[in-house]
Amino acid sequence: MSVHRGPVSGQRRAIALATTDWVRPGGTPPGRELPLVLRPSHDDVDLAAWAGTHGGRVRSWLHRYGALLFRDFHVAQEDFGEVVRALAGEPLAYVERSSPRTEIGDHIYTATDHPADQPIALHNENSYQREFPATLAFCCAVAAESGGATPVADTRRILARLDPGVVRDFARVGVRYVRNYGEGVGLPWPEVFQTDNRDEVAAYCQERGIDLEWKPDGGLRTSHVRPALAEHPVTGERVWFNHAIFFHVTSLLPEVRDAVLRQFAEEDLPSNTYYGDGRPIEPDVLDHLRDAYRSELVALPWEPGDVMVVDNLLSAHGREPFTGARRVLVGMAGTVRWDDVRVTGETP
Structure with a gap:
């Protein structure tokens, strides 16, 4: 097999993968721990072919840095599925949805179809679900x-920035997620659950500890609690891993938030978060959490053909x-269950 995909003198050049180092680390942005930028050491390196024989190296880098940016590999859209499989594994279906996405085939999606003028806050993919992807590409x-x-932002460093009292409070009770689905309210429930059968939705929720309520107008309200901290299944490191800020109503743009609060009662908001025991999260705690995310944020401009691989527990993204x-585009791979990564024992 070759990792070189360009013709040389009319023929494909075959190089022994074991003896040639085709990918070189270029370091991380100044003063930051992620992402590790990786570039080819030769022209036209086939990223999927290289990753297929260097999986251990990719995983080692990913578990150390949390995010890897492969630049100058010129990956085309039609080749991305193969790259995802080589770097991360078989792509997963997007279920229990919170963001509009378009599937372009084989569980490869647009990263989001959210309006261009609105930011998407840092978060860890599907942390509000019972299972979530291990890796994103x-x-x-x-x-x-x-x-x-x-x-991206290192969730180990985010956790280290948080006040120990805040961490203990969330570690003790978790985060409660409340969502409403209906006409003009976020995503409709058939899109979120990928079925229009109420019995199937009810069974899905019951199996995952999600309380649901069908509303008189045909809408749906769900409420459930998930942990706020996790232990990485490989490294054992503790990370801040939740959607407490992402789904909180105060994270909406001011003009959007004001309109939503005028239109809906608190219990009917498209989404909101609370402490796991139902208490409101205090404004100063919300500000503290946002400051921690903001302090660790790293944003590198995209270049066409770039591929970024993210360990979903070690790195938040937005x-x-x-x-x-x-x-x-995005592909998600590997399944992690909360039961396997929830924090046990004392929290500093």
Whole structure:
């Protein structure tokens, strides 16, 4: 097998993978621990072929840095599924959805179809679910004219920045997620649960400890609690891992938040979060959490053909607003269950 995909004198050049180091680490942005930027040491290196024989090295880097940016490999949209399989594993279906996405085939999706002028806060994919992906892979097919980066942040460092009292409170009770689905309220429940059968939705929720209530107008309200901290299944490191900020109503843009609060009673908001015991999260705690995320945020502009691989527990991710055309794809792989990573014992 070759990792070189360009013709040389009319023939494909075959190089022994074991004896040639085709990918070189270029370090991380100044003063930051992630992402590790990796570039090919030769022209036209086939990233999928290289990753297929260097999985151990990829995992080692990923568990150390949390996010890897493969640059100058010129990965095309039609090749991205193969790259995801080589770098992360078989792509997963997107279930219990919270963001509009378009599937382009084989469980490869647009990263989000959220409006271009609205930022997407840092979060860890599907941390509100019973199971969530271990790894995410993003590919830039078209870079935005301005903005549009996929920022990342080290969740180990976020946790280290948090006040121990805040951490203990969340570790003790977790995060309660309340969502409403209906006409004009977030995503409709058939899209979220990928079925229009109420019995199937009820069975899905019951199996996962999600309380549900069918509303008189045909809408749906769900409420459930998940932990706020996790222990990485490989490294054993503790991480801040939740959607407490992401789904809180105060995280909406001010003009959107004001309109939503005028239109809906608190219990009918499209989404909101609380302490796991139902208490409101105090404004100063919300500000403290946002400061921790903001302090660790790293945003590198996309270049066409870039691929970024993210360990979902070690790195949060988001999206900057942008102008112009932008097309970033995502594949999610590996399944982790909360039962296997929840924090036990004393929390500092």
